[in-house]
Structure formats: structure tokens, C-alpha cells
Amino acid sequence: MAVLSRKAATGTRRHRRVAALVRWPVGLAAVSWRYMWRTVPLHRSEVDGDASDEAPELPAHHRDDRVQEAADGHGDLLHRRYTVHIGGSGLDAEALVADLVRDINEWFPTGVAVFRRTRGEVGTIRDGDEFLIRLPGPWDGPVRVVGRDATGFRFATLRGHLEAGQIEFRARDVDGELVMGIESWARPGDVVSRVLYDKLLAAKEIQLNLWTEVLLRITRHAGGRPVGGVTVRTRRVAA
Numbered sequence: 001m002a003v004l005s006r007k008a009a010t011g012t013r014r015h016r017r018v019a020a021l022v023r024w025p026v027g028l029a030a031v032s033w034r035y036m037w038r039t040v041p042l043h044r045s046e047v048d049g050d051a052s053d054e055a056p057e058l059p060a061h062h063r064d065d066r067v068q069e070a071a072d073g074h075g076d077l078l079h080r081r082y083t084v085h086i087g088g089s090g091l092d093a094e095a096l097v098a099d100l101v102r103d104i105n106e107w108f109p110t111g112v113a114v115f116r117r118t119r120g121e122v123g124t125i126r127d128g129d130e131f132l133i134r135l136p137g138p139w140d141g142p143v144r145v146v147g148r149d150a151t152g153f154r155f156a157t158l159r160g161h162l163e164a165g166q167i168e169f170r171a172r173d174v175d176g177e178l179v180m181g182i183e184s185w186a187r188p189g190d191v192v193s194r195v196l197y198d199k200l201l202a203a204k205e206i207q208l209n210l211w212t213e214v215l216l217r218i219t220r221h222a223g224g225r226p227v228g229g230v231t232v233r234t235r236r237v238a239a
Contacts, residue, residue: 040216041229044208049235053079055166055185058156062128062146068157073164073187077237080208082182082230084215089178089224093151093171096178096222100169101125101153107217112210118142125153143167163188177227180218182211187239208232 054077055070070077089096100107101124104115113133120129127148133141141161147154152170157163165186172179212230219226 040226042212042232043229044232044234046234046236049077049079049237051237053077053185053235053237056147056154058146058166062144062156066158067144067146068159068161068164070165070185070187075188075239077165077185077187077239079235079237080182080184080211081233082211082215083233084180084219084230085174085227086178086180086219086222086224087227089219089222091178091222091224093173093178096171096180096218097151097153097169099221100218104131107214107221109210109213109217112213113141120145130158131155157186178222178224180215180222182215184211 058067058069091099103123104125108115115131115133118130118132120126125145125148127145129145131143133143141163142158143155143161144158145153146156146166147168151172152168154166154168156166163186165184167182167184167186170181170183172181212232215230216226
């Protein structure tokens with residue numbers, strides 16, 4: 001029985017790897033197609049970073065051997081801020097986030113990333129909740145909620161993720177205008193993903209276009225329009 005169970009587990013893992021490899025070109029094509037036809041201006045820059053770009057300290061109750069912190073990764077640290085100013089929405093920051101946490105998959109590009117909840121209550125996002133993100137490639141992205149308040153939430157990557165680090169989604173009210181931002185602090189999770197990020201640049205560009213698309217979908221979800229396009233600021237800290 002144990003032998004059969006091991007064979008079944010091996011077969012399941014092999015099936016998942018094959019399915020992931022099939023999703024990679026499909027997801028890449030989807031992201032590339034959206035990028036080619038996007039008319040919203042994208043303002044991007046990359047400069048050298050410093051010690052101030054390190055990821056936020058994890059709360060003590062989230063420091064365990066399943067969490068994959070930025071220090072556990074390989075290569076350079078990328079500290080990225082993606083920002084969009086949303087005009088004409090009628091929502092404030094708290095109302096927008098309260099709506100977003102009901103179902104992440106409503107505002108994520110279908111076919112590129114799908115969130116499957118593995119811990120926590122459906123219909124909200126709370127501290128300690130966990131998700132497995134189905135990604136367009138030979139990796140899935142397990143994450144845990146390590147920060148949550150009225151205007152945002154933050155994920156930390158878990159073992160097996162493409163990246164090692166944290167990412168935060170946060171809405172702000174600035175001078176009567178609604179601003180949505182995504183901020184990440186991450187290194188490639190393993191040697192293979194480091195090659196994709198730093199040598200081939202494939203994963204890095206897919207990530208940039210994914211989060212840009214997410215911000216535009218959130219803007220439409222909020223019933224507004226992007227004012228001035230999307231801004232992406234990258235600060236790279238050498239390994």
C-alpha cells in the first residue's frame with residue numbers, strides 16, 4: 001500500500017509539473033499580448049538601491065521554516081513600487097480594499113495567475129490566511145498573509161515560490177484622489193529563477209506586466225480610470 005501511495009504521489013507531482021510547463025508558454029503569450037496592445041502610458045525606471053530597500057521585518061508569529069524570506073533568495077534584491085492614480089471612482093481607500101478582498105480572482109488576469117485558498121475563510125483576507133497561486137510556468141506561488149489593515153494587505157512567500165520576499169497591496173487617499181499601489185521586496189527563489197530574472201530577464205518582465213495589468217484591472221474594478229498612466233519604480237540592491 002505504501003509503495004502504491006508513493007507511486008501515486010510521484011505521478012501526481014509529475015502531472016503537476018507537466019501542466020505547469022504547458023501553462024508557461026500560454027501565460028507568457030497572454031501577458032505579451034496584453035502588453036503589445038496596452039495604450040495606457042507606462043513610466044518605468046531602475047536605479048541602484050541601498051539598505052533602506054530591505055523587506056519589512058516579519059511579525060514574530062510568522063517567522064517559521066515555511067516562510068521564504070528575501071534573505072533566503074538568490075541574486076539581487078528588487079524593491080519595486082507600482083502605482084496608479086484612479087480618477088472618477090467614487091470609492092475611498094477603505095471601500096476599495098474591502099471590495100478587493102472578497103475575491104482576489106475577480107481582479108487578477110485569468111489564465112495568468114489564479115489564487116486557490118489553502119487556509120482561511122472564503123470571502124475575506126485575514127492575517128495568517130494562505131493561498132497557492134497558480135502561475136504561468138514550472139512553479140506555483142504559495143503565499144501567506146502577514147499583514148492586514150483597513151487599507152491594505154501584505155503577503156510573504158512560502159517555500160517553493162518563484163521568489164523569496166514580500167509584496168504589499170495598498171490603497172491611499174491623497175488630496176481627494178484614490179491611489180492604488182503594489183510594493184514588493186524580493187529576490188529570485190532559486191538558481192533557476194535567478195537565471196530567468198537576471199540573465200534571460202523573462203520572469204522580471206512578465207512580473208512587471210502582470211502587476212501593471214493588475215493595477216489596471218483594479219482601476220476598472222473601482223469604476224475609475226488611470227490618471228497619467230502607471231508608474232513602476234525599481235531599486236536594485238546588489239547581492
